[in-house]
């Protein structure tokens with residue numbers, strides 16, 4: 054495992070696991086996320102899917118949103134510490150937020166030995182594979198609608214932002 058000596062990831066990883074355990078004790082799912090800068094936790098969040106019914110209320114998404122509410126809209130200079138390697142939704146959100154590094158406690162494989170989310174379209178094991186498939190082969194059915202000018206919004210945006 055590679056990490057900077059100045060910011061050993063193990064301490065915060067243990068904290069993320071501890072927060073996830075607290076969430077399970079509160080009736081929640083076993084996930085927590087910390088956003089760390091210069092050795093300090095600036096944001097923390099736990100999964101609230103069970104508490105709210107919002108299927109997107111994963112720990113990482115909630116942490117990124119809480120950061121934005123504090124004015125932190127780009128995670129450059131920050132580390133994200135999580136209970137388990139992010140799911141594809143949260144990984145996508147992290148690519149948008151652009152932290153310096155993600156540190157995770159459990160791998161997807163370790164998580165999958167003990168936990169399954171319960172979803173009609175995918176399992177923990179198949180979710181990443183979905184993205185590598187052509188659109189028409191994915192479990193989530195998608196069809197292109199017929200509209201005369203589907204690229205109009207993008208051309209309008211480009212015209213507005215051209216210099």
Ligand SMILES: Nc1nc2[nH]cnc2c(=O)[nH]1
Nearest residue numbers: 084100111112137138139
């Ligand atoms: N890493 C992570 N994986 C999940 N799978 C389901 N919910 C979550 C979450 O909040 N975090």
